[in-house]
Amino acid sequence: MLKSKLTLLFVLLLAKFAMAQDCDCKKNYQWMKKTFAENDAGFPEVLRKKGIDAYNYHSKSIENRVSKIRDYDDCKKALEDWLRFFRTDHFRLTKTKATLDKQHKAQLYSPISIANEIDLALFKDQVALLPTRSLVGLWETGGNTFAVQKINNHFVASLVEDSGTWKKGTILFSLGENLKEGTRYMSTYRPVPIEKVNYLDDNLLTVNELTLKRVFPESHLKSNExxxxxxxxxxxxxxxxxxxxxxxxxxxxxxxxxxxxxxxxxxxxxxxxxxxxxxxxxxxxxxxxxxxxxxxxxxxxxxxxxxxxxxxxxxPRNNEIWNTLINNPDTDDEEKESYQAIQSLLNKHVxxxxxxxxxxxxxxxxxxxxxxxxxxxxxxxxxxxxxxxxxxxxxxxxxxxxxxxxxxxxALDVSNMIEATSPMGDFVFEYCISRSLRIPEMEVDDMxxxxxxxxxxxxxxxxxxxxxxxxxxxxx
The missing domain is CATH 3.90.226.10 (2-enoyl-CoA Hydratase; Chain A, domain 1)
Structure with missing residues (x-):
């Protein structure tokens, strides 16, 4: 049996903190909190609805948490958790290039690979002999082919040929045989939990945001597939x-x-x-x-x-966006005049x-x-x-x-996102500067x-x- 011939050995464990990170998460949090409270169009209404006591309790909880964080990804998650007090979307935190470069140099995550290199011809012969069709086989996504093997009660997908920084044998995901839990490895090799799996009529598989199609055993996709x-x-x-x-x-x-x-x-x-x-x-x-x-x-x-x-x-911060629009070389004279009038009106009502x-x-x-x-x-x-x-x-x-x-x-009631970069240079933060006149009678946000x-x-x-x-x- 294919299952008995294969054993899984994760030859490289996560090398998180191979080099120390220096994220001052508390400073990032304090800056983001102040920026959001002073400039986001959705802040006042949520504060009115939920109350100052709930806001202070939530903020204190997050502050205690960020005081101990030095990892950029953990910090990003904590800051997003603070923002979700206000809404589930229409904000964005992005790591800056400088942060990404630091993480790359720190080699936070290492690739996880299967123990034994796959003999593709032998693998296909073994798959062809299986009495029933399962996830075992060859699957394609993003122009790459992955071999899915059954190893120790898990379906393990590994890369068949080198692709960019990913080498042959690197694991894309490991999925429990009940198709309900497992680990997906991102392009940076960062592990994330598998939260959603759909196995669609033998030929299609979705794992979190990935969609894969079967290429062996060979199967012709229906038009809808x-x-x-x-x-x-x-x-x-x-x-x-x-x-x-x-x-x-x-x-x-x-x-x-x-x-x-x-x-x-x-x-x-x-x-x-x-x-x-x-x-x-x-x-x-x-x-x-x-x-x-x-x-x-x-x-x-x-x-x-x-x-x-x-x-x-x-x-003052929000109104700066109009300078960007006014000075854009693609802005014609009529648009420029309109933007200048809007900015003048806004500056009179700070x-x-x-x-x-x-x-x-x-x-x-x-x-x-x-x-x-x-x-x-x-x-x-x-x-x-x-x-x-x-x-x-x-x-x-x-x-x-x-x-x-x-x-x-x-994510519509508050809109028109603009961005600000943290003084520490770690994150770009995007928030909203407008709110719909529909609210509160006809809300869309979070519902x-x-x-x-x-x-x-x-x-x-x-x-x-x-x-x-x-x-x-x-x-x-």
Whole structure:
């Protein structure tokens, strides 16, 4: 048996703290806490809701914790835990290049490798003789192939050929045979717990954020499996006529993706306008800029829509962002004049929330209702935030549109992130400078936007597009 011939020896243990780290986490925390309290647009409302006592208790708990931390990753986690008192997303802490260089020189983590080099031909022969199909075999992700072996009641995936700094035999993950727990090794060899596993119809496997497809024993992917693997791995904006009644459009991001989106929609415009159903797949589309979805809006239009605007927190630090916009060489004279007027208004009201638009709602009611598409299904889930959720609030106002999937991540009420670098040079911290005039009556943050059709766990994610297509076809 293959299992009896293989033994697992983790030949290199974690070499954390091989060289000392010098992160002053307490100083980073104190700076971040002050910056957030003085400048983040979401801080005042949460403080009002939860109260000063809860805030002080939470802050004291984190301060005690950070006082003992010297590791940059542990510090980052502690700072993020403090921020989650306010919301689950729409903030970001990123290690600076200087920090990454320090960690690289310290060799914090070493690769974990299998004990015995794999004879690929022999391995394939052994796999071919197995009586039933399991995870054992060859799998591909990110252009690399990994051999999954059953070793000591774990499925262990190791690299088949050298790739960059990763050498043959380096372990990608070790997964318990119940497919519920294990360890995934990041590109830096840092171990993280496996929190989510899906084994989809023998040919696809998701492990945390990874999606792998089986390449041996050889298996031809069904069209929906191939489609799912492509959307999870390629980062492409793509689309096509999926069947006689349905056009499929995949948008992975609204962040600086306008050119690709507009190009795709231009190429498909005649097809979309002559086909009854349109599916817009937004899985893992985390946000970006509102103008990126502008070309989608005419297909959705079924009558007047209303968009509630926002107000901006004016502080000296926040108002500096307008200098960046004004001095950007891509800013034309008209935009520059507009930004200067906004900055002047904000500087007159430091410490206040300012409505820079002079109105609370924009109503659009001059669109044309297209005969096709008649039905539009938008696929969403928990990894949708920010601009993607703004698009959904607009789309939901159309009688043509239904949302399918799981509720979104909920990160929209406070928005427009800007960044600041800690004086220690360890982290770049991003926080929000605006808040929606929808709140508190219609909050999205931490609650998300719920789909019209919840796709439960019995429907594999690789089958979601088929489900939506079948449902839309029933309505024609």
């Amino acid at each position: 191939d489609e799912f693997f492509r959307l999870k791995n390629s980062g492409e904006t793509f689309g096509y006529k999926r069947n006689e009644k349905t056009v499929y459009v995949r948008i992975p991001s609204f962040s600086f993706n306008k050119k690709a989106i507009d190009s795709l929609l231009t190429s498909l415009d005649d097809v979309i306008k002559s086909t009854p159903n349109l599916i817009i797949d937004l899985r893992d589309c985390q946000g970006g800029q509102d103008n990126n979805f502008a070309k989608l809006v005419p297909y959705l239009y079924s009558g007047a829509t209303r968009t509630v605007l926002m107000e901006v927190l004016s502080t 410490g206040e929330f300012v409505n820079i638009y002079g109105k609370t709602v924009v109503e659009a009611k001059n669109g044309k209702v297209l005969p096709y598409p008649q039905n539009i299904g938008v696929i969403v889930h928990e990894n949708n935030f920010s601009t993607t959720e703004q698009f959904l609030l607009l789309a939901k106002q159309s009688r043509k549109v239904k949302l399918f999937g799981r509720k979104t991540g909920g 998300g936007i719920h789909p019209d059709f919840y796709l439960d766990k019995s429907i594999g994610e690789h089958k979601w597009v088929d489900f939506v297509s079948d449902r839309l076809n029933e309505w024609n």
